[in-house]
Amino acid sequence: MPEAFGIGVRERQVPLPIKISEETFTPRQQAVLTAALDLLVENGDGLTMTAVARRASCSKETLYKWFGDRDGLLTATVQWQAAKVRMPHVDRSHLSAKVLRESLQQFARDLLTTIIGEVSITLNRTAITHAAQEKDSLGNIVLENGPMAIRRRLKPILEAARDARLLRFNSSEDAYRTFFGLVVRDVQIRLLLGDNSLTQSNVEANIEADVVAATDQFLALYGAKANS
Amino acid sequence: MPEAFGIGVRERQVPLPIKISEETFTPRQQAVLTAALDLLVENGDGLTMTAVARRASCSKETLYKWFGDRDGLLTATVQWQAAKVRMPHVDRSHLSAKVLRESLQQFARDLLTTIIGEVSITLNRTAITHAAQEKDSLGNIVLENGPMAIRRRLKPILEAARDARLLRFNSSEDAYRTFFGLVVRDVQIRLLLGDNSLTQSNVEANIEADVVAATDQFLALYGAKANS
DNA sequence: ATGGAACCGTACCGTACGGTACGCCTGCGG
DNA sequence: CCGCAGGCGTACCGTACGGTACGGTTCCAT
Structure with a gap:
């Protein structure tokens, strides 16, 4: 492979996946x-x-x-x-129990909606196939723009909520991962494996209920008190 | 492929074959x-x-x-x-809070231990790669022997625990899936994607703590009372 | 206009791999 | 001892696909 082209085209093969504009x-x-x-x-x-x-x-x-x-x-x-995946933005300065709950629900909704999409399934499958060949570059990109992006956005909110005495936990990392698990459950792995009993519309119909349930469960586990 | 040889052929051979499923x-x-x-x-x-x-x-x-x-x-x-994956067997007739907790912990431990194993990662990756080609046979096999096998074993126990007033829930399906999410969290997808920051030994060291945490959280959500 | 850069379409090459054919060896029943 | 079924090793074939080469076309700058 030729290693240098003086064309107005981007350089290939960035070592670490950086945000692509x-x-x-x-x-x-x-x-x-x-x-x-x-x-x-x-x-x-x-x-x-x-x-x-x-x-x-x-x-x-x-x-x-x-x-x-x-x-x-x-x-x-x-x-x-x-890089097109967009995370919800939450104003951390006006955190109340209500705002927190709605923010969490928004995160859960975006996460679920993304995960069940054809594009996400395809990208994850591609990256996983790639990772099966000792190449983790695609996997890292997907991780960085998927789970890690969510984590980066969610953790500050969780910590702000803890500072506001809305949540109680020792490790924000654990709290984030619990939230992830409560939201995703077995949906992603089943979709990746091509589970026939999980059609997209099938999951889509239950998104709202699942979002509410996951958020309620998370707040039940980490909420400072039983709240609105 | 000549149709004289069907898929999954069993050629009768010399000695007594060992029975595998x-x-x-x-x-x-x-x-x-x-x-x-x-x-x-x-x-x-x-x-x-x-x-x-x-x-x-x-x-x-x-x-x-x-x-x-x-x-x-x-x-x-x-x-x-x-088919080699074995699930723990729990005696449903002597369910107490203690037995239930230990059973759940055993399930969580087996699930986590299986998931982080090289073989499991490989099989899941293979099945997912396969599923990316409109073939879901491998995916179905993995699903059937992984998540579905756990579900089959866990749900009766959950329901027995509900009958014994140890757990409270409406849908045992939802309870199972919540348990799955609390245990697996983002570990499996990260391993499948080849996350470098998750070495096997890294996860292994935390299995016991994670098992206890997940079980505690599950019991906090579904236990009939906050109990031992 | 004219030279050249970018690019399209297509033909081409090498290789890897799924699948087949065949020659040889071994064990075994008669 | 013979014949043969099962199986090993290897050579072979066809194809698909990654990657390259090249002629022709468009467009722009000088």
């Missing part, structure tokens, strides 16, 4: 990435360079010029898509 | 499956028929004769290994 890729490149993602979602891992080139109406040579090799294209696709 | 494999076949599993664990999905044949000191022709095709070999391997 949308200016990182030109519109044309984003169209290619969209095609790649679509193929991933449709065809599972049947992502071939030829297929991407045909779908995006570009030449394979361009793909290799832009992304280096197949792994580079895969990485770019996952990176670009994973 | 419904499907029986001769010792020689089990040696082949062991080789296949070892290769899976070592090499990720780099499982090639040639590699299995070489490792097991058999000919490729024999592999195809016994297992039909690559998928058949994969299925047989997963089936054979997944």
Whole structure:
């Protein structure tokens, strides 16, 4: 693989997954990435360079010029898509029991909604398949933009809530992981494994109930008192 | 694939085959499956028929004769290994608060220990990779021998505990899934994605604490009273 | 206009791997 | 001792796919 191209294209292979802004890729490149993602979602891992080139109406040579090799294209696709996940923003200065509960519910709702989406399932499967080959780069990207992103956003809120005497816990890490478990339960692993009895609509219909239940349970475990 | 050899073929061989679940494999076949599993664990999905044949000191022709095709070999391997997972057995007739707590802890311990094992991670990754190709057979096998097996064993105990007024819940399904979430949290998905910060020994060291914590939390949520 | 950069489409190459064919060896029943 | 079934090892085939090369086209800057 050629190691330097003086083109106005981003450098490949960043060691640590950094936040990717949308200016990182030109519109044309984003169209290619969209095609790649679509193929991933449709065809599972049947992502071939030829297929991407045909779908995006570009030449394979361009793909290799832009992304280096197949792994580079895969990485770019996952990176670009994973960075799109947006977390809810909570104002930590006005924390009340009500605001806390609603914030937690919002986190739970976003988490569940993301997890059951086709795109998320595909990206996680791709990263896991990748991780089965001693390559953890994709896995790290997904982790960084999924669970870790949630953790980064949720932990400060939990700690603020503790400072406001709304929650009680020793380790905010444990509290976060408990919240994650209460929300996700066995949904993600079953979807990743292709459980037939879990259709997306099936889960979707219960999201609200599950969100409320998980939040209630979390507050029952960590709430300073039984509250609204 | 010639249709004379169905999937999951059982060739009647010389001595008495050892019974493994419904499907029986001769010792020689089990040696082949062991080789296949070892290769899976070592090499990720780099499982090639040639590699299995070489490792097991058999000919490729024999592999195809016994297992039909690559998928058949994969299925047989997963089936054979997944069926080895054993669940704790609890005597439902002597349920007390103490026995219940210890039983739950035992379930949690077995679940965690299984999940963090190399073999489990490999099988789950393989099944998920498989599920990314519109094939859910492997996923179903893993589900059936993993989460579903636990559910089958745990739910009767939960219901017995409810009858004994040790637990309180409406849906034993929800109770089971909450237990699963409290125990597994984000450990499995992080391991599947190859999270570097989660070494096996790292998790192993905390198993006991996590088991106790998860059980305590479950009992706090579903126990009839705050009890020992 | 003209040179060149970027890029498309396609043909091409090498390899890896699933699957098959075949020759040879071994153990065993007659 | 013979024949043969089962099985090992290896050579072989076809295909799919990653990666490269190259001619032709568009577009822009000079």
